[in-house]
Amino acid sequence: MTIEFSAVGMVADDMAKTLAFYRLLGLDIPASADAESHVETTLPAGTRLMWDRAEAVRSMDPAWTPPSGGHRIALAFDCGSPGGVDGKYAEVIAADHRGHHAPWDAPWGQRYATVLDPDGNHVDLFASLPDRTVG
Template sequence: MTTSTSTPTPRFDLIGLVVSDMAASVAFYRRLGLAFPEGAEQAPHVEAALPGGLRFALDTEATVRSFAPDWRPPVSAGRAGLAFLCADPAAVDSTYEELVDAGYDGALKPFDAFWGQRYATVLDPDGQSVDLFAPLPGAVTDGG
């Protein structure tokens, strides 16, 4: 009789971004409701707890270069996206306006999408696409 050793399946645990300016990035993501600890603006690595036990981390470019000296920022963004669920369609509009008024780039003004959501996109300080969305009244969605 033989026994096999099974390796547990890895569990998705963290979403991480490399940022050029920690203070600017912490300020942006705090505006979207993420809770970073006091003093995070000066830290080389910070984390915020997400629903469901996931974590959202920010690392400075210097931190990444400390263990990967040849690392360089990607030339183009847009392969990954972050999305924040807003309370309702009006909150998409007000959150978008608040971020744009604070100086962040509005990449896509709020609109009613054919898939049943109020939808908008802003860019974080490093140009990362961040979507804002909420189901439209009466829309049938698959939950996301």
């Protein structure tokens, strides 16, 4: 038997707000999904990103509680260029989402920033710096 990584699942307190955030990052999620209890989208490489409403998770696992004290997962989006990182960070902040770390030049050769999705998950925005090879 062969197993293959297929999906990342997250819990959303407010599905419409969460999906609006990810649409802002370029994911193609229909507006009709805002009313669903479970939503998934397939990314260009074939991996699925999925969300379940907190109420749906609690209906399957009554002992479930949201994590506290820090993040346990971070998603990362390649913005194509250092200017793309700065621009997307500004766009996300202008749409009333929270920034966690403003854009900066990381020592590993990338322009990097971190924003928080509506549920507090870290979402990294990055791009290779000119004349720097990441490896």
